[in-house]
Structures are given as structure tokens and as C-alpha cells.
Amino acid sequence: MNINAVENCCGCLLCKELCPKKCISVVKDDLGHLNPRIDTEMCIDCGICAKSCPEMTPISLNEISEVFAGWDKENTAREKSSSGGAATLIALKFVEGGGIVYGCAFVQPFGFKHIRCTDHESLERLRGSKYVQSDTQECWNLLRADLKEDRNVLFIGTPCQVAAAKRTFRNTENLYTIDLICHGVPSVDMLVNSLPKKLNKDEVSNVTFRDSTNFQLKFFAPGNNVIYTRPLHKDWYLKGFFTALYYRDSCYNCKYAQGNRTGDITLGDFWGINDCCIAKEEEKGISAIIINSEKGNILLSSINGQAKLLKRDSVEVKKGNKQLNHPSRKSIRTRLFKTFIKVFGFNTAVKMSLPEIAIKSLITGLRKK
Ligand SMILES: Cc1cc2nc3c(=O)[nH]c(=O)nc-3n(C[C@H](O)[C@H](O)[C@H](O)COP(=O)(O)OP(=O)(O)OC[C@H]3O[C@@H](n4cnc5c(N)ncnc54)[C@H](O)[C@@H]3O)c2cc1C
Known part of the structure; x- marks a missing residue:
């Protein structure tokens, strides 16, 4: 059995990195999504690609143990983050403790990749949700090497990417994971296709998709100068994203979009929180912080002093967030x-x-x- 038999490839490309014969290449489908292809002449049928695949060999999931609504008390992480800033707070503490964090950043040539972060400066690049698929292929060998050296590693990504991270190396004692509640990922090609031809992509140094709860695409040049903005009502890319028009095929069948989770912590937006006392906090962004393991408790306790945390229940968070119940639906x-x-x-x-x-x-x- 090899990766050519995968029905629901999530595009993590861990198979390509682990292949001992280096006979897996990457091809794009019609919508720009990356998929692995084996050169069957070179393949020795070792089966490593199928065993490492988070779709062909799914990982066991964690049950939700506790749910919190939370945000950065000082608002510094929150202002530049997507919801309450929980991912940034946890990542900062992790690096301060000597750990290494992997997460999604904008990179040149124009794209989005998982990068390795060891200091505050590199973590700055992870802030904010990028509503495209992050290319993880280059991070797997780095992550394996860090785990091999017994370094503490925190991997932040979509649930399928977290499942792949857990497949990279057998001994994952030092691996801490945060999965995001995810309704699906478009390819970077779709974003690029939506841009005006006159925009010089080589000039771009960062892209943001939302300021807290306000969804708006913004492109920056070096020096933090805004060179392009597109409000939501004029943004056909974001409209297609929110209506699940062009995700990867695997997103519509995602086995990880459900109540049991891949990560030690799951983070998302706490939509529809039923508490009038904190309604005013909603427009600044409230994180749903879902604890799924003992390691999740350790991560949460690292930010106890800095985050406002309110205990909630799992029924409430599942009610406001469909992707804690089922994957996005594919329509005609x-x-x-x-x-x-x-x-x-x-x-x-x-x-x-x-x-x-x-x-x-x-x-x-x-x-x-
Ligand atoms: C494609 C996508 C779909 C999402 N769908 C939902 C949803 O349906 N419901 C919901 O409640 N929340 C969803 N989220 C999560 C939400 O947007 C926030 O990322 C989450 O609440 C964390 O916010 P924060 O303020 O703690 O993170 P921040 O402090 O802003 O940090 C963001 C973190 O997310 C990681 N990240 C950013 N973009 C990507 C990416 N493309 N792939 C992998 N990791 C990435 C970064 O590495 C960083 O660690 C989605 C996120 C993404 C990327």
C-alpha cells in the first residue's frame, strides 16, 4: 500500500519528506491544491508513506476535558491576533521556557509556510489567522530533528497538520500541540487569482486577513506600510472562503472536524457566547480554549497570570462552532x-x-x- 491510494489527502506532504527513496513529487490539482505522486518505478513498497499519512493511518483523538473563554488581559497580544490572542500568549511562554514553536507565516516568494521559531521576533510572524493552506513540507524534517534532540516543541496548525506532526516521530513526549478549529483551507493560488494584476506580489512583506473580529484583507510592504486593502463587502476571495466554495476536497470529508480533537489544546473563536457580562469583549475577540490533555493543562497554566480565563461548557462552544461537530458541507x-x-x-x-x-x-x- 502506498500514498497513491490515498482518497482524502490533506496536503501535509509528510509522506514526501519521509520517503527513503525520495520518489514522491508534488502535483497541483485544478484548484491549486498540492498532492503527492509516487514514481512507481522507483518505489520499493516500504509502506512508510501510508503509515505516516494522517488520512490513511489516523491518529487517536483526545476527548475534551475543559473549556474556557479567554483573552489577553493587557490586550497587546489580542490587538494583533485573530481572536483572544491565546495562541500568541502560549507560544511566547513556550519560547521563553527554551522551547521551539512551529506555526504559519507569510513568506516570499509569495506564499504561506510553517516556520520554526525560537524567539519573540520570529513568533511575531505567526500572529493572525491566514485563511489559506499553509505549506508544511519543509518543517517536518526540522521538527523530527528537534524531537530527536529531546527539545520541547510546540506545533500549532489545523487539525490535520497536528495529526501529521504527531506522525513525524515515534517518541512524541516532548511534542505539544495546538489545533485550530478549522472550516477548511483554500489554496494560495485562489488568493493570488483574486488579486489585481497591478499589485506587485514581490513587494509584499506580510498579509493579514482580519483585525480581531473585523475581516479584511491587508497587504503590507516592509516598514509596515499598507499597500493594498480589500474590505469584506468587496472581497470575493473571503466570500468564497466563508461559503466553503473552494476548500481542498479532504476538508469536506475531514475526519478531524469533530468533538474529539488532535491537539492538546484546541483554539478558535468563541462565537455566540451566552453571557451578557462579557458581551462587550466579543468585538475585541474572545478565544475558545479547549483543553484536551494533561499537556494542554500545562500549556494553559503557563499563561494563567496573563490571560483572563472563564470556565464554560463544551455544549456552548459546540453550539457556536459547527466544525466541532462536523466538516463543512460541499455543495453543487x-x-x-x-x-x-x-x-x-x-x-x-x-x-x-x-x-x-x-x-x-x-x-x-x-x-x-
Ligand atoms: C484556515 C483556518 C480556518 C479557521 N476556521 C475557524 C472556524 O471555523 N471557527 C473558529 O472558531 N476558528 C477558526 N479558525 C481559528 C481562528 O481564526 C484563530 O486562528 C484562532 O481562534 C486562534 O486565535 P488566536 O487569537 O489565539 O491566535 P493568534 O495569536 O492570532 O495566532 C494565530 C495562530 O494560528 C496559526 N495559523 C494561522 N494561519 C494558519 C494556517 N493557515 N494554517 C495553520 N495554522 C495557522 C499561526 O501559526 C498562529 O500560531 C481558523 C483558522 C484558520 C487558519
Whole structure:
């Protein structure tokens, strides 16, 4: 059995890195998602790729033990983060304790990758959710080497990426993990297709997708100068993202989008919190902090002094967050989009696939004139 038999590839590409014959290459599908392909002439049928694959050989999951709503008390981590800033607070403490953190950053040439962070400066690049698939292939060998040397490692990523991290090395005693509640990932190609041709991508030094709870795409050049912004109502990429139009096929069948979790902690937005006393905190961003193991408790206790933590229950967090119950649903629109994009290009294809949203935004635009 080898990776060519995978039905639901999540694109972690751990198989490519672990292949002893280096006979796995990467090919793109129609929507720009990366997939492994084995050269069957070179393959020696060792089966390492299938055994390491988080889809073909799923990991055992952790049950939720406790749930908190939380945020950075001083607001410094929170302001630049996506929800309450919990990922940043935990990562900072982990590095201060001599550990190594892996997470997603913007990189040049234009893309998003998991990088290795050992100091505050590199951690700064992880802040904020990037609503695209992060390329993890280069991080696996570094992570294995760190674990081999008995270094403490914290890996932050989507649930399938965390499952892959747990597959990298047999002894994962020093591996701590945070999975994000995830509704699915588009490819970087989709984001690039949505950009105006005149935007010089080589100039970009960072990209953000939201300021706290306000979703807005922003591109920065060195010196933190904003060179491009796109508010949500004009953003066909984010509209397609929120309506699950062009995720990886595996996202619609994700075995990790459920109540039991891959990570020691699961982080997400605490949508629809049922507590009027903290309603005003919602617009600044509240993290859902879900503890799934003893290691999760250790990570949480490291930020006890810095984070405001309120105990909640799992029914409440599951009610506000569908991806703690089931994967995003694939609709006929995805199939239509795949046909439309080949003929009409990205923005028109999204509008044609989401006609009710396109008409609404046309009317809003006309009213504003
Ligand atoms: C693709 C995607 C889909 C998501 N869907 C949901 C959802 O449906 N419901 C929900 O409640 N929350 C969702 N989230 C999580 C949410 O947006 C926040 O990331 C989460 O609440 C953590 O916020 P924070 O303030 O603690 O993190 P921050 O302090 O802002 O740090 C962000 C962390 O996320 C990691 N990260 C950022 N982008 C990616 C990426 N593309 N791939 C892997 N890791 C990444 C970074 O490494 C960093 O550690 C999603 C995140 C992503 C990336």
C-alpha cells in the first residue's frame, strides 16, 4: 500500500519528506491544491508513506476535558491576533521556557509556510489567522530533528497538520500541540487569482486577513506600510472562503472536524457566547480554549497570570462552532465553481457560483452611488 491510494489527502506532504527513496513529487490539482505522486518505478513498497499519512493511518483523538473563554488581559497580544490572542500568549511562554514553536507565516516568494521559531521576533510572524493552506513540507524534517534532540516543541496548525506532526516521530513526549478549529483551507493560488494584476506580489512583506473580529484583507510592504486593502463587502476571495466554495476536497470529508480533537489544546473563536457580562469583549475577540490533555493543562497554566480565563461548557462552544461537530458541507456550487473558473477567471466564477450574494452586493453598490 502506498500514498497513491490515498482518497482524502490533506496536503501535509509528510509522506514526501519521509520517503527513503525520495520518489514522491508534488502535483497541483485544478484548484491549486498540492498532492503527492509516487514514481512507481522507483518505489520499493516500504509502506512508510501510508503509515505516516494522517488520512490513511489516523491518529487517536483526545476527548475534551475543559473549556474556557479567554483573552489577553493587557490586550497587546489580542490587538494583533485573530481572536483572544491565546495562541500568541502560549507560544511566547513556550519560547521563553527554551522551547521551539512551529506555526504559519507569510513568506516570499509569495506564499504561506510553517516556520520554526525560537524567539519573540520570529513568533511575531505567526500572529493572525491566514485563511489559506499553509505549506508544511519543509518543517517536518526540522521538527523530527528537534524531537530527536529531546527539545520541547510546540506545533500549532489545523487539525490535520497536528495529526501529521504527531506522525513525524515515534517518541512524541516532548511534542505539544495546538489545533485550530478549522472550516477548511483554500489554496494560495485562489488568493493570488483574486488579486489585481497591478499589485506587485514581490513587494509584499506580510498579509493579514482580519483585525480581531473585523475581516479584511491587508497587504503590507516592509516598514509596515499598507499597500493594498480589500474590505469584506468587496472581497470575493473571503466570500468564497466563508461559503466553503473552494476548500481542498479532504476538508469536506475531514475526519478531524469533530468533538474529539488532535491537539492538546484546541483554539478558535468563541462565537455566540451566552453571557451578557462579557458581551462587550466579543468585538475585541474572545478565544475558545479547549483543553484536551494533561499537556494542554500545562500549556494553559503557563499563561494563567496573563490571560483572563472563564470556565464554560463544551455544549456552548459546540453550539457556536459547527466544525466541532462536523466538516463543512460541499455543495453543487463547488462543482460549478470548478467549471466556471476555467472559462471566466476567479472573481467572475465566484460571483456566478454565489448569484444571490453577487446580486445583493450589486444592489448595495448601486444604493451607495
Ligand atoms: C484556515 C483556518 C480556518 C479557521 N476556521 C475557524 C472556524 O471555523 N471557527 C473558529 O472558531 N476558528 C477558526 N479558525 C481559528 C481562528 O481564526 C484563530 O486562528 C484562532 O481562534 C486562534 O486565535 P488566536 O487569537 O489565539 O491566535 P493568534 O495569536 O492570532 O495566532 C494565530 C495562530 O494560528 C496559526 N495559523 C494561522 N494561519 C494558519 C494556517 N493557515 N494554517 C495553520 N495554522 C495557522 C499561526 O501559526 C498562529 O500560531 C481558523 C483558522 C484558520 C487558519
